[in-house]
Amino acid sequence: MNHKCQHYGAMMWLDERVNRSVRSPLFATCCAKGKVILPFLQELPPPLDILLTGHDSRSRSFRQNIRMYNSALSFTSMGAKIDHQFTGTSGVYTFRIHGEMYHRIGTLLPDPETQPQFAQIYIYDTDHETQNRSNVMPDLDFTILAELQRMLHNINPYVNIFRQAGNLLKCDPLLDLRLVIINNRTKDSRRYNTPSASEVAAIIIGDGQETQYQNRDIVLRPYEGALQRISEIHPSYAPLHYVLMFPRGENGWHPNISTYNESIRIHDEEISETNSGDDTNISNKCITAMNYFAYRLQVRPEEVLTLHWYG
Numbered sequence: 481m482n483h484k485c486q487h488y489g490a491m492m493w494l495d496e497r498v499n500r501s502v503r504s505p506l507f508a509t510c511c512a513k514g515k516v517i518l519p520f521l522q523e524l525p526p527p528l529d530i531l532l533t534g535h536d537s538r539s540r541s542f543r544q545n546i547r548m549y550n551s552a553l554s555f556t557s558m559g560a561k562i563d564h565q566f567t568g569t570s571g572v573y574t575f576r577i578h579g580e581m582y583h584r585i586g587t588l589l590p591d592p593e594t595q596p597q598f599a600q601i602y603i604y605d606t607d608h609e610t611q612n613r614s615n616v617m618p619d620l621d622f623t624i625l626a627e628l629q630r631m632l633h634n635i636n637p638y639v640n641i642f643r644q645a646g647n648l649l650k651c652d653p654l655l656d657l658r659l660v661i662i663n664n665r666t667k668d669s670r671r672y673n674t675p676s677a678s679e680v681a682a683i684i685i686g687d688g689q690e691t692q693y694q695n696r697d698i699v700l701r702p703y704e705g706a707l708q709r710i711s712e713i714h715p716s717y718a719p720l721h722y723v724l725m726f727p728r729g730e731n732g733w734h735p736n737i738s739t740y741n742e743s744i745r746i747h748d749e750e751i752s753e754t755n756s757g758d759d760t761n762i763s764n765k766c767i768t769a770m771n772y773f774a775y776r777l778q779v780r781p782e783e784v785l786t787l788h789w790y791g
Contacts, residue, residue: 487514490778555599603646637677661698733772
């Protein structure tokens, strides 16, 4: 894998070229011939960087249980229709589902009879936040969990906005509050990598009758409402669940990420002005999910291989 793409430096095998030239090979898998460009992945913050790359017993234990640590810190749960015909049978453990897997999120506060879970832990009884997570995942190292939680408190915009909502509800438990996780991000996601709290969500106080929520916005209330399924094309779909892979709340894929030429044209214009909100009316000058993940998973000498470290 010693041929560098002429556009954004991905290392490729010669047989991946889309032309016949051996001297000047052209590649499309990595960046669709230069049309796909995303911000480079950032260096991981401590202690996550050491835990993912270290060779000591603590780091090895973390990587072995990384999905449990991620679940303990995640805002959303994973759901699927399980085929119980295959569970509990003899032989190799088999987990089989019908249809697709999806992510769900509940109310901001738990029912009086239940313990807080997922996003609720960032809001409810924050004085014992690490212990609440440990109660859900008792087999995890308490100190590692506390360090990762502290890291997210410092750099994750979703944690910031959820804690703001929690502080308001702590002062007034009867406050008519809504937390809206915004679907339509205004900045060009090709150039901006780390969103701020105000870009990913908003806290709305009042009856909300005059508020027009955008298509696919996620509206969370303190108590009312059932579990909501998050659309896989929402920019928060990945960072709300895979918090350790997106520790700074970086946007995941969504259908409004424009291709390179289109990004130059709109520059600082709001993407919302070029999209009517109808998810079926997506411009062909936007990056597909396949393009996005193909770009993200390439090996580039100038970019850290953080996504590869998660196993």
